[in-house]
Amino acid sequence: MFDTERWTVLAPLLQAATAGRDLLDDTIRRLTPEAVTQVVLDEIGAHDVRLDLRFDGLSTSHLNTDAELVVSLELTDVVRGLYGTAERPPSLAVQTPHAELGEGGLVAWFRSRKDIARNVQGLLSALRPDRPSLDSLAVAFESDKWGDLHWYTQHYERHFARLRDEPVRVLEIGIGGYDDPDRGGASLRMWQRYFRRGLIHGLDIVPKNLTGPRLMAIQGDQADADFLDQLGKSLGPFDVVIDDGSHLNEHVQISFHALFPHVRSGGLYVVEDLQTAYWPGWGGHTEAGPGTSTGMLKSFVDGLNQAEVRDPRAEGSYLERNISGISFHHNIAFVEKGLNAEEGGPEFFRRLY
Numbered sequence: 001m002f003d004t005e006r007w008t009v010l011a012p013l014l015q016a017a018t019a020g021r022d023l024l025d026d027t028i029r030r031l032t033p034e035a036v037t038q039v040v041l042d043e044i045g046a047h048d049v050r051l052d053l054r055f056d057g058l059s060t061s062h063l064n065t066d067a068e069l070v071v072s073l074e075l076t077d078v079v080r081g082l083y084g085t086a087e088r089p090p091s092l093a094v095q096t097p098h099a100e101l102g103e104g105g106l107v108a109w110f111r112s113r114k115d116i117a118r119n120v121q122g123l124l125s126a127l128r129p130d131r132p133s134l135d136s137l138a139v140a141f142e143s144d145k146w147g148d149l150h151w152y153t154q155h156y157e158r159h160f161a162r163l164r165d166e167p168v169r170v171l172e173i174g175i176g177g178y179d180d181p182d183r184g185g186a187s188l189r190m191w192q193r194y195f196r197r198g199l200i201h202g203l204d205i206v207p208k209n210l211t212g213p214r215l216m217a218i219q220g221d222q223a224d225a226d227f228l229d230q231l232g233k234s235l236g237p238f239d240v241v242i243d244d245g246s247h248l249n250e251h252v253q254i255s256f257h258a259l260f261p262h263v264r265s266g267g268l269y270v271v272e273d274l275q276t277a278y279w280p281g282w283g284g285h286t287e288a289g290p291g292t293s294t295g296m297l298k299s300f301v302d303g304l305n306q307a308e309v310r311d312p313r314a315e316g317s318y319l320e321r322n323i324s325g326i327s328f329h330h331n332i333a334f335v336e337k338g339l340n341a342e343e344g345g346p347e348f349f350r351r352l353y
C-alpha cells in the first residue's frame with residue numbers, strides 16, 4: 001500500500017551523513033556504493049561533466065560520460081557535502097579537455113576555460129547546497145505559503161529552524177493542483193530544498209505524478225482515520241505534519257486525532273487556513289467553538305494546564321500528556337509534541353482566595 005522500499009537506502013544514508021567518516025564509509029559499504037551513487041546522482045541532477053566517483057579504490061563514471069571534462073571525487077565526500085556538514089569536497093580533482101592553441105590565440109583559449117570553470121562550479125554548487133530563506137524558496141517554487149493568499153513562511157521559519165539540518169520526516173496533507181494529476185507539489189519541492197536531509201511525503205485525494213529525489217506522493221483521503229493510521233505506521237514517525245488539505249473542519253479534526261500519535265516527540269503538527277473555523281459553509285461558525293478546527297485547538301490550551309484542576313493522582317488523556325506547546329498566528333497554528341507532565345500547584349494554594 002505504501003512504497004516503504006523507496007527509503008531503504010536514503011533513510012540510513014541521511015542519518016549517517018553527519019557521523020564520523022569511518023561510520024559513514026561502513027554505511028556506504030552496507031548499502032552498497034552502487035545504490036548510494038544512484039541516490040547522489042538523483043539529488044544533483046544533470047551536469048555537463050563526467051563525474052568520476054571513487055570509493056574503496058574503485059572508480060566509476062557518471063553524468064555526461066562522453067564529456068572530456070572530468071571531475072573526480074570521493075563518494076563519501078559527495079554524501080557529506082549533500083547531507084552532512086562538510087564545507088567543500090577535499091578530494092576534488094579536475095581533468096580538463098585536451099586543447100591546442102588555435103586561431104584566436106591565448107585570448108580564445110582563456111575564454112574557453114571560463115566554460116570549464118562554470119561547469120565545475122555548477123557541479124560543486126549542487127554538491128554544497130546553500131541555505132536560502134524559506135521566503136525566497138516559497139517565491140522560487142511558487143508556493144502560496146508566502147505572498148499569494150498567506151504570509152505563513154515567517155512563522156514556519158521560526159518554528160522549523162531547529163529542525164532544518166536534521167534528518168526529518170515530513171508529511172503534508174494536500175499536494176495542490178486539485179483534480180489535475182500533473183499539477184501541484186510547490187510546497188513539497190520547497191520543503192525538499194529547505195530540509196536538505198528530509199524525506200518529504202505528500203498526501204492528496206487525487207493521484208499525483210510527482211517526482212523528486214526525496215519526495216513521495218501518496219493518494220488517500222484525509223478523512224479516513226484507519227488509512228491515516230496505516231500511513232503513520234508505515235512511513236512515520238514524522239517530525240512534522242502539515243494539514244493543508246480540504247480545510248473542512250471535520251476533516252481537520254479527524255486527521256489530527258489519527259496522525260498526532262504518529263508525530264515524534266519534539267515534532268510539530270501544523271494546521272493551516274484556520275479561517276475556515278469561522279466560516280459556516282466549511283463546517284465552522286463565527287465563534288469557532290467546539291466542533292470546529294480552531295475549537296479543537298483551543299481545547300488543547302486547557303489540556304496544557306489540566307494539572308491545575310484535576311486530582312493530582314489522576315493521569316490526563318493522551319493529548320493532555322503529549323501536547324507541550326501551542327502557537328497561534330493569523331490562520332495557522334503549531335502544536336508541539338512533548339511531555340506535559342509538570343505537577344499542578346499544591347491544594348492549599350488553590351484555596352488561598
Ligand SMILES: C[S@@+](CC[C@H](N)C(=O)[O-])C[C@H]1O[C@@H](n2cnc3c(N)ncnc32)[C@H](O)[C@@H]1O
Nearest residue numbers: 174175176178186187204205221222244245246
Ligand atoms: C491548498 S491545496 C494544497 C497546496 C499545497 N500544500 C501547497 O502549499 O503547494 C489543497 C489540496 O488538498 C487536496 N484535498 C482536498 N480534499 C482532500 C482530502 N479529503 N484528502 C486529501 N487531500 C485532499 C486537494 O486535491 C488539493 O490538491
